[in-house]
Amino acid sequence: MNDIAPPRPRDPERTRASILNSATREFGAHGFAGGRIERIAETAHCNIRLLYHYFGNKKALYFAVLESAYADLRAEQAALDLDVADPLGAVETLLRFTFGYFQQKPYLEGLLQAENMMRGKFVAQSTRVPEEAARLKARLREILKAGEAQGVIRREVDPVQLYITIAALSRFHIANTYTLSAMLDIDIKSADWSAARLEHSVQLVRDWLVTGAANPAPPPR
Amino acid sequence: MNDIAPPRPRDPERTRASILNSATREFGAHGFAGGRIERIAETAHCNIRLLYHYFGNKKALYFAVLESAYADLRAEQAALDLDVADPLGAVETLLRFTFGYFQQKPYLEGLLQAENMMRGKFVAQSTRVPEEAARLKARLREILKAGEAQGVIRREVDPVQLYITIAALSRFHIANTYTLSAMLDIDIKSADWSAARLEHSVQLVRDWLVTGAANPAPPPR
Amino acid sequence: MNDIAPPRPRDPERTRASILNSATREFGAHGFAGGRIERIAETAHCNIRLLYHYFGNKKALYFAVLESAYADLRAEQAALDLDVADPLGAVETLLRFTFGYFQQKPYLEGLLQAENMMRGKFVAQSTRVPEEAARLKARLREILKAGEAQGVIRREVDPVQLYITIAALSRFHIANTYTLSAMLDIDIKSADWSAARLEHSVQLVRDWLVTGAANPAPPPR
Amino acid sequence: MNDIAPPRPRDPERTRASILNSATREFGAHGFAGGRIERIAETAHCNIRLLYHYFGNKKALYFAVLESAYADLRAEQAALDLDVADPLGAVETLLRFTFGYFQQKPYLEGLLQAENMMRGKFVAQSTRVPEEAARLKARLREILKAGEAQGVIRREVDPVQLYITIAALSRFHIANTYTLSAMLDIDIKSADWSAARLEHSVQLVRDWLVTGAANPAPPPR
DNA sequence: TATGAATGAGAATTCATTCAT
């Protein structure tokens, strides 16, 4: 569903996009060191040489991939309606979105792992990434404050801890699909298991946020 | 703290252990594809050739590394005193242990990521890994049942979800040290931040377990 | 005489042929295990890497060499005029051709020895080689039958035995050039010796074929 | 039948013999370059180091192997009863012996091929090999002369050609077992095929020797 | 813009051999 059609000759835009797409999957699946330029070119149905023509070299291509992945995440996140008026709902929305986003694009988790394995070389250079994160952090803070004021969320919740927890609950099982599946004899990739995991995560976060709140909402249903 | 002294000549046991130790760090830090045989030999203060003498080839060495890493984790986990009489305490013990274990051996997280990037080739072959996981799963189930019976833990908690959540809270920030640090402007490696993260995780899990319990214990302190 | 000129740059066909030619000689002279990739590249005046570019790896190159050697032999053999009307002459033609062919391309014998040392890994996979042999066997059978009918060739000659004998007489001294030369104090490589050996072989085969024939031709001369 | 039992510890003679035996088979099967020291030690049930202790290095071991192989052949050949009184019978005896000897020890053919692939390095150094060959050549000459005198063998037969032909008929199919078997769809290793080949060879040589003799013996049976 | 040919640097691996006991 996410595929980009093989480029028609002499359509530079499409060629570029196709390479980027292939590279995203390749680096996501095998990391930077394990990623193969040749495989990327093949998957993108283009000549290796062309890849160099557009992106210069392997690392630059990798950077372009990360740039574009972050940009996409950023755009979709910005489009979320995180309503301060409904703080618990807003947090749940963010969790459901994050969970779904990484489920839809499993290579993305691999990409972020690759970036960490490279000790964050790319993020360290980026200015937009921390900017955008700061914006989200601020938004979360507002939401938590509003919840606290309404008495529906406990006091003194650290938005950073909340954010990391949301990410952890959304992404950890994707990063560890194979080891967890083998160890625990479950099928993490199945829709059923995913759905159950999501509900567990939502419940976990809500129960924690609500515990000790001044004026907790009645439990759903 | 975990270092093994450079092998004195003619001490095969120590040589072997030293190679394994170096390899663990190398693969943990750079993954399988990024791991360099030469670097491992250097760090282990031994000849590249010796490494082949003991382990045969790169993949076999990698397998030996995983085997030994799992064995170590298994051994320490088995030594835990998870007391059914204190269900909430037992869960907290497991969480604190897991959190601490991965914090102490940061290369371990890298190793597990590498294994997932290789689509679980090793775990898929192992019989001991799933066996040991099944044992822990069963233990968790007992604990949860006891907690339910005592009225201190909510009903129908899935031990698998609990286990994955514990792992996620213990490990996600380690896997994502660099990206999270850069994005959120925090120092994940610092002892302070770690301690705060651990307390957050403990609270999160406990609040969720307790919510809706028949006869909840009074909050601590 | 069989050399292929060093490839001009950017002439892939010639480059490929040059590599194949060098490899033929190298494997013929040193066998598979003793054959050196580096030497092949040198002789072919090209980069080692290029050799991998065209042929993939050492074994694949070796297979390509055998394939081409057999193809060449096959082509020349097929061009022979083995006339059923003159059965004794036809057999002699085949013998003279085989003898000459292996004399002209001494590396070929080495190649076949290498293949036998590898227990016929290549031939076992080929379909064309046995097909072509079957064709030649059938042709020989016709010739022998015709000779029998004309009364110039003895009865019940097995074409397979005849074929192996022809090969043995044509090739054995080439395979054993060095040991025989040293032992018997002769110069097998000299044109004179070769010529004498050929005449001996022709006589041997003819005398045997004729012995006991119904209506033997008068001896030559 | 030719195996030497694994050496009991501290029986140097047996150890040496066992190594030599293993080496003979190894070099016979894989050539010099393809022969593996490690495999030899394994097969001989001894330590690699020991092999060096006894033989010095790979090439020296190879030379020892050839020396011993030639010595054995020489000894058995010398024991033959080549009776001048029955020239045709003597030639047949030599042929049958040679054929049988190489059939019994198939690795021997491989050894001689290896020696030729090394351009006869060993034979070139040996004095005993050509001496012994000269003796056999002289004997053959006597036999042929006697046959000529009796009128049962044609005139002017070159003993060297005869000797090479005998060797070729005895050994060629062994050197080329795999290629011939695959090409011609026969089982060269089977006892039946071998027997047939031997009879063919005997007939071939006799018919040729007899052709044109002054006073040929009546054909057998 | 596009491409097949060519290459240098480096990585894994093999193999015979020596060291130390």
Next chain:
DNA sequence: GATGAATGAATTCTCATTCAT
């Protein structure tokens, strides 16, 4: 005499990258 540990020198092979058209 016997042995396991250790090593240097190739050798095959991989991979990103540049050349020439």
